[in-house]
Amino acid sequence: MVWSLQAPTDLSESQFVQWSKLLEERTGIQLSTQQKTLLQSQVAIRMRELGCEDYNQYFHDVTDGLTGLMEWSVLVDRLTVKETSFFRHRPSLEYVRRFLQHRIDNRQLDNSFDIWSVGCASGEEPYSLAMVANDCFELANLAPYYGITATDISQSALNQARRARYPQRKLEPLYPEEVQRYLTRTDDGQFEVAGKLRDRVCFSQGNITRIRTMPVIKMDVIFCQNLLVYFRRWLRRDILNAFADRLKPGGVLIIGLGEAVDWEHPELRRVVGDEVQAYVREERQKQ
Numbered sequence: 455m456v457w458s459l460q461a462p463t464d465l466s467e468s469q470f471v472q473w474s475k476l477l478e479e480r481t482g483i484q485l486s487t488q489q490k491t492l493l494q495s496q497v498a499i500r501m502r503e504l505g506c507e508d509y510n511q512y513f514h515d516v517t518d519g520l521t522g523l524m525e526w527s528v529l530v531d532r533l534t535v536k537e538t539s540f541f542r543h544r545p546s547l548e549y550v551r552r553f554l555q556h557r558i559d560n561r562q563l564d565n566s567f568d569i570w571s572v573g574c575a576s577g578e579e580p581y582s583l584a585m586v587a588n589d590c591f592e593l594a595n596l597a598p599y600y601g602i603t604a605t606d607i608s609q610s611a612l613n614q615a616r617r618a619r620y621p622q623r624k625l626e627p628l629y630p631e632e633v634q635r636y637l638t639r640t641d642d643g644q645f646e647v648a649g650k651l652r653d654r655v656c657f658s659q660g661n662i663t664r665i666r667t668m669p670v671i672k673m674d675v676i677f678c679q680n681l682l683v684y685f686r687r688w689l690r691r692d693i694l695n696a697f698a699d700r701l702k703p704g705g706v707l708i709i710g711l712g713e714a715v716d717w718e719h720p721e722l723r724r725v726v727g728d729e730v731q732a733y734v735r736e737e738r739q740k741q
């Protein structure tokens with residue numbers, strides 16, 4: 455790695471527009487002008503690492519062919535917000551618990567209970583979902599027939615997620631019995647997620663703005679929080695409509711509170727209540 459001593463100058467307005475357009479085209483993330491400093495500092499740090507002093511040259515490098523794509527995959531990690539935590543919005547996870555519990559109690563389980571965690575960041579969200587699902591299956595004395603697909607655009611976040619090790623401060627949102635059941639202290643003082651949860655979660659890279667090109671796999675639960683908020687309204691609606699096509703009959707879509715204000719879908723029913731924002735796909739009418 456080559457370090458340059460000279461800091462790049464400020465991004466001009468037109469350069470900011472150029473960079474933020476690229477980010478939005480490729481990730482859906484919309485930056486406000488107030489976020490110029492954030493964009494500038496992250497791009498500048500990366501340029502310094504590469505010994506590049508000219509924004510235009512670096513823009514050309516990032517958008518040029520295969521090597522550009524490789525460089526983009528590094529830069530995108532720096533430009534996305536990856537803040538997350540275990541049980542970040544507990545009411546939404548408790549909704550999943552009641553939803554699954556109801557299925558189990560009423561013997562309505564298919565071969566497998568399938569969950570998709572969209573924008574899973576470093577893994578705390580899908581592992582929280584796995585804790586909930588595992589609790590339900592264990593309580594009912596059933597084999598854990600559930601699977602979680604967890605996707606994110608950021609390769610480094612996915613690498614962290616697959617590692618499944620977290621520092622102690624990350625466990626704060628968990629109840630002591632959840633820590634005891636599902637995490638083990640490792641030699642390096644971190645906490646590792648139990649293998650029986652890790653085995654149920656499959657991580658893969660996916661850009662949700664390209665959802666229309668992804669295979670249609672039907673899900674019981676689609677869980678997408680703190681991601682749509684970065685996108686324009688038309689894009690949110692487009693993605694939400696695509697989520698609706700990916701729900702099994704009776705399946706549920708759960709988003710963050712307020713992340714879609716006026717979205718409706720003819721085949722989904724909004725769950726009543728203001729603690730969670732969830733939409734259930736109506737069961738098909740029996741003929």
Ligand SMILES: C[S@@+](CC[C@H](N)C(=O)[O-])C[C@H]1O[C@@H](n2cnc3c(N)ncnc32)[C@H](O)[C@@H]1O
Pocket residue numbers: 480481482483534535536537538539542572573574575576579605606607608611660661662663678679680681
């Ligand atoms: C703020 S985090 C939210 C994490 C988790 N869902 C939560 O609520 O705690 C947003 C995540 O979405 C990912 N992301 C951003 N743009 C994306 C895109 N176009 N497709 C898939 N993931 C994306 C980021 O890399 C980041 O990990």
